[in-house]
Amino acid sequence: MREESIADSVRNCLNDFEVIRKADLLEASTADRNAALEIREEETRFKIWSGNMGAHSEGRRSLQYRLRDASHLQKQVMSLLDELSELLGDAFLIVSGERIPWDRVEDDEEFPQDTESESDSEFGDMPGTEVAQIAQNVSDVVNCLLRLSVAIRNPAPHDRFMSFSSSEASHYEPFDIQHVKNKFGEIEPFLADRLGKAISRRREYFKYRESHHLKLKQGLDSVEEDGAESTVASSLPLHAKAAGFNLDAMDEDGASNSGLTQTSFASSRADSDKLSVPPLPKEAEDGPFECPFCYMMITASSIDSWKRHVLADLRPYVCLWEDCTAPGMEFTRRYEWMLHEMQNHRKAYNCPCSCGMTFRVRSQCKDHINKTHPKTFPTSQLDTMIDLNARPMNEKEGSICPLCQENLSSMKDYQRHVGRHQEQLALFALPSLPTDDDAQIEENTSGPHTYASFEDLNVPYGQTKEESHPEPLVATKPISGPMKELEDLYEEYLNKWVPLCSDFLRSPPSKTKKGGKKDSRKLSEDILNHVLLKLDAIDTAGIPEVRARRKEIVREVQKTLTDLGTAWDS
Numbered sequence: 001m002r003e004e005s006i007a008d009s010v011r012n013c014l015n016d017f018e019v020i021r022k023a024d025l026l027e028a029s030t031a032d033r034n035a036a037l038e039i040r041e042e043e044t045r046f047k048i049w050s051g052n053m054g055a056h057s058e059g060r061r062s063l064q065y066r067l068r069d070a071s072h073l074q075k076q077v078m079s080l081l082d083e084l085s086e087l088l089g090d091a092f093l094i095v096s097g098e099r100i101p102w103d104r105v106e107d108d109e110e111f112p113q114d115t116e117s118e119s120d121s122e123f124g125d126m127p128g129t130e131v132a133q134i135a136q137n138v139s140d141v142v143n144c145l146l147r148l149s150v151a152i153r154n155p156a157p158h159d160r161f162m163s164f165s166s167s168e169a170s171h172y173e174p175f176d177i178q179h180v181k182n183k184f185g186e187i188e189p190f191l192a193d194r195l196g197k198a199i200s201r202r203r204e205y206f207k208y209r210e211s212h213h214l215k216l217k218q219g220l221d222s223v224e225e226d227g228a229e230s231t232v233a234s235s236l237p238l239h240a241k242a243a244g245f246n247l248d249a250m251d252e253d254g255a256s257n258s259g260l261t262q263t264s265f266a267s268s269r270a271d272s273d274k275l276s277v278p279p280l281p282k283e284a285e286d287g288p289f290e291c292p293f294c295y296m297m298i299t300a301s302s303i304d305s306w307k308r309h310v311l312a313d314l315r316p317y318v319c320l321w322e323d324c325t326a327p328g329m330e331f332t333r334r335y336e337w338m339l340h341e342m343q344n345h346r347k348a349y350n351c352p353c354s355c356g357m358t359f360r361v362r363s364q365c366k367d368h369i370n371k372t373h374p375k376t377f378p379t380s381q382l383d384t385m386i387d388l389n390a391r392p393m394n395e396k397e398g399s400i401c402p403l404c405q406e407n408l409s410s411m412k413d414y415q416r417h418v419g420r421h422q423e424q425l426a427l428f429a430l431p432s433l434p435t436d437d438d439a440q441i442e443e444n445t446s447g448p449h450t451y452a453s454f455e456d457l458n459v460p461y462g463q464t465k466e467e468s469h470p471e472p473l474v475a476t477k478p479i480s481g482p483m484k485e486l487e488d489l490y491e492e493y494l495n496k497w498v499p500l501c502s503d504f505l506r507s508p509p510s511k512t513k514k515g516g517k518k519d520s521r522k523l524s525e526d527i528l529n530h531v532l533l534k535l536d537a538i539d540t541a542g543i544p545e546v547r548a549r550r551k552e553i554v555r556e557v558q559k560t561l562t563d564l565g566t567a568w569d570s
Contacts, residue, residue: 006064006074009081010056016088017043023096032095035135038380039091042138046084049145053152063152073152077145084141091134101130139380147325171554172536173200175528175561179428182521184403184421190322191402195425198318198330202429206293206313207536210431213295214539275427280306292433316426317419320402321345323361334419338411346393346411352377352385362386431537482546485538490553493531501527501560524564532557 021040025033050056055063055077067074093099177196181187187195280303283289288299294313300306315330317337324345331337349365351357353373359365365386369376377385399414400407403421408414504523535554540546 004078005058006067006077006081007056007058007062009078009085010050012085013046013081013088014043014050014056016085016092017046020088020092020095023092025095028095028097031129032131035091035129035131036095038135039088039138042135042142045142045146049142049149053149067152073148076148077152080141080144080148084138087134087138087141091131091138094131094134136380143383171558172203172532173197175532176200176203176428178565179525179528180425182525183425186405187403188322191320194318194320194327195422198328199425199429201328201330202314202426206429206431209294209296275424275430277307277310277427278430278433293431310430311423314423314426314430316423318422319345320418323363334415337419337422338415342392342411347390348393349386350389350391352389362390482538482540482543483549486535486546486549486553489531489534489538493527493553493557497527497531497560501564505563520564524561527557527561527564532561 017039020036021043023036025036028036053063054061054066057063059065063077064074067077090099094101173196176199177192179199180192180196184192280300281289281292284300284306288297290296291298291309291313293310298309300309312332315332317331317334319327319329319337319340321341321344329340331340347360347362349359349362351359351365351368351373353369353376355372357365357368357372359368366382369382369386393411396410398407398409399411401414401418401421403418406417408417500523504520532554535550535557538550540550
């Protein structure tokens with residue numbers, strides 16, 4: 001038996017509305033007739049929602065298809081539709097006289113009526129009849145559907161992670177959040193948390209795509225020989241620091257009058273402090289090729305189309321308003337993100353009671369009406385009246401960047417400026433590829449270093465390494481495969497990064513020294529990029545010993561990062 005779809009439930013609700021609309025109300029009470037009229041008004045609003053969302057449709061234009069990767073939203077919609085259908089069924093039974101409502105049932109002598117007055121009751125604002133309560137509940141359900149449209153218009157691809165365990169990537173979350181805080185020192189904590197978690201979600205997505213790709217490859221006759229260079233992308237954004245395409249190329253189209261229409265690209269000077277989109281893969285010259293990030297077959301005949309695809313993979317923009325009902329929503333294009341903010345947040349809410357008060361936040365306007373103009377509107381109409389009196393903010397009105405606190409003269413400047421910030425943060429999660437640039441970076445960073453164990457990090461300031469008697473940590477037995485990759489990376493960590501950390505911990509720069517905090521941040525990010533993310537990219541092949549060893553090394557590296565942060569803060 002076919003499972004009921006959203007379109008099926010919508011048709012059921014429309015049929016229920018129609019039954020009430022055609023019901024004979026001649027013998028109904030005045031209260032029942034008024035409630036039936038209110039329900040008919042809700043039918044109009046419900047049809048507006050259904051038509052706007054394609055909820056009644058089938059196929060690719062349907063709401064069902066739009067939410068194919070967001071089962072959590074599907075369940076919410078279906079739950080609301082089921083509740084609506086049940087309410088409409090109860091309302092019909094009452095207005096048609098088939099069922100007596102509780103407000104007209106004679107009191108049982110064994111259960112005398114409560115003597116508490118309505119004004120003292122917690123539910124004093126509830127309508128006095130059952131059918132009136134049903135009408136209000138119908139209005140509430142339709143309001144929920146309309147508000148849910150915000151998330152439905154751009155659902156986060158929730159289900160693309162359902163089969164992927166995020167436990168391996170979750171340990172990056174605190175570092176991604178700290179990365180945001182380091183980059184923007186005056187950012188609000190809630191916003192740093194939201195943007196940092198968005199970076200971690202992108203890492204999870206790329207790891208999921210890689211894992212899914214490897215599963216699909218299982219069983220092929222052609223298998224890479226041991227020792228062959230891996231083509232699997234790691235989670236390390238080394239390419240972003242190499243020469244290539246920079247984010248200034250992600251500028252808005254100068255031909256746009258509003259600045260809110262599309263994302264286009266233009267060349268600009270390179271900036272070593274900025275992350276960048278990697279070059280167009282050479283395979284693109286031969287036609288369709290496999291994207292090295294999402295492993296989907298794509299066609300990118302130009303640099304611009306390649307960058308647009310990378311942006312689509314990253315979905316770099318999120319809503320920056322604290323009271324957003326969909327804080328996890330991600331947008332592919334700048335104009336989509338700004339359209340969301342303009343439609344849902346950047347509004348002036350004028351008091352519908354014509355008292356002259358204007359509010360920037362919807363909830364503040366509602367609180368004002370409830371306190372200053374109580375009972376001016378029925379509870380079921382209050383939200384509608386607030387929305388009807390809302391006006392978009394002037395695009396020429398200035399704003400402050402919520403990340404770096406810079407004053408911006410217009411919404412167009414805000415979109416460009418804040419959009420670039422978000423693109424930079426998103427690129428921090430982009431996997432790197434084994435390119436010549438990466439090899440050059442490795443060559444430039446290699447060199448003679450005095451061997452040091454991780455125990456050097458715990459040596460008190462002023463004490464020499466010899467006095468601490470560290471235990472040797474280098475493996476002595478021959479190893480191969482993923483375990484060798486782990487140990488090679490660990491040896492590089494010991495020989496290169498531990499001495500740098502030891503020097504920093506023994507003689508941390510003074511907080512009064514210009515650039516001291518930047519040095520600490522740079523060292524932490526280098527370890528995250530060159531060690532921790534590379535560790536995560538190593539395929540353990542499901543070998544328990546390798547997985548256990550990787551977790552052991554990860555904990556050690558995390559301890560290093562914690563020590564660096566503590567040394568600067570102390």
